[in-house]
Amino acid sequence: xxxxxxxxxxxxxxxxxxxxxxxxxxxxxxxxxxxxxxxxxxxxxxxxxxxxxxxxxxxxxxxxxxxxxxxxxxxxxxxxxxxxxxxxxxxxxxxxxxxxxxxxxxxxxx
Amino acid sequence: xxxxxxxxxxxxxxxxxxxxxxxxxxxxxxxxxxxxxxxxxxxxxxxxxxxxxxxxxxxxxxxxxxxxxxxxxxxxxxxxxxxxxxxxxxxxxxxxxxxxxxxxxxxxxxxxxxx
Numbered sequence: 504x505x506x507x508x509x510x511x512x513x514x515x516x517x518x519x520x521x522x523x524x525x526x527x528x529x530x531x532x533x534x535x536x537x538x539x540x541x542x543x544x545x546x547x548x549x550x551x552x553x554x555x556x557x558x559x560x561x562x563x564x565x566x567x568x569x570x571x572x573x574x575x576x577x578x579x580x581x582x583x584x585x586x587x588x589x590x591x592x593x594x595x596x597x598x599x600x601x602x603x604x605x606x607x608x609x610x611x612x613x
Numbered sequence: 614x615x616x617x618x619x620x621x622x623x624x625x626x627x628x629x630x631x632x633x634x635x636x637x638x639x640x641x642x643x644x645x646x647x648x649x650x651x652x653x654x655x656x657x658x659x660x661x662x663x664x665x666x667x668x669x670x671x672x673x674x675x676x677x678x679x680x681x682x683x684x685x686x687x688x689x690x691x692x693x694x695x696x697x698x699x700x701x702x703x704x705x706x707x708x709x710x711x712x713x714x715x716x717x718x719x720x721x722x723x724x725x726x727x728x
Contacts, residue, residue, distance in 0.1 A: 537716060546617075546704060547656075549716030592656060601669060604648070604656040 507595045509605040523579045524608040526593030530574035535596040542589040583612040615639045619720035634690040634723045636705030644708040645688045649701040695727045
């Protein structure tokens with residue numbers, strides 16, 4: 504089982520603050536990195552699918568970057584709003600067609 | 614927008630009983646998955662299914678588990694003899710044809726409680 508780690512585990516920010524979290528994954532056999540948002544009582548919803556080293560994706564106030572050589576991805580939220588409160592999951596897909604979720608970062612916007 | 618649907622939303626069963634969790638993936642999707650999340654733990658991959666056969670499975674997916682696509686629309690997960698530790702939220706997901714790096718669409722989950 505591969506280790507896909509996310510940090511921090513949980514985060515509380517004030518409305519309007521910008522924040523970011525990290526996903527670390529094995530740098531070998533990389534195929535794709537996904538970010539999902541999981542709100543309470545709902546199913547995970549895809550935010551980004553990233554495949555190339557140096558990829559940057561943006562969706563509204565949320566953006567993500569990818570470094571496949573060192574095995575990390577950052578997710579940024581600019582000007583956090585209460586509706587951003589959710590668990591953010593990254594998922595690593597390797598060339599062996601194995602797909603592993605990270606531990607998640609729980610964000611609460613006060 | 615098309616969605617993945619799962620039934621039932623909650624299932625309570627006695628230890629040792631068989632359960633079948635049902636999923637209807639998005640109609641033009643060809644890759645199907647089951648994941649689960651035990652309370653307080655991370656989301657775990659169980660199995661992926663393509664072209665009417667299992668393409669990948671995790672160590673969790675032992676002989677007690679099986680998947681089936683009985684009629685071209687449903688995708689089921691069967692647990693033959695449930696154990697207490699099978700209690701979890703089970704999510705079905707599907708993805709676009711031919712694109713293994715396409716995003717997954719998840720159902721709303723089945724909460725399985727084994728007593």
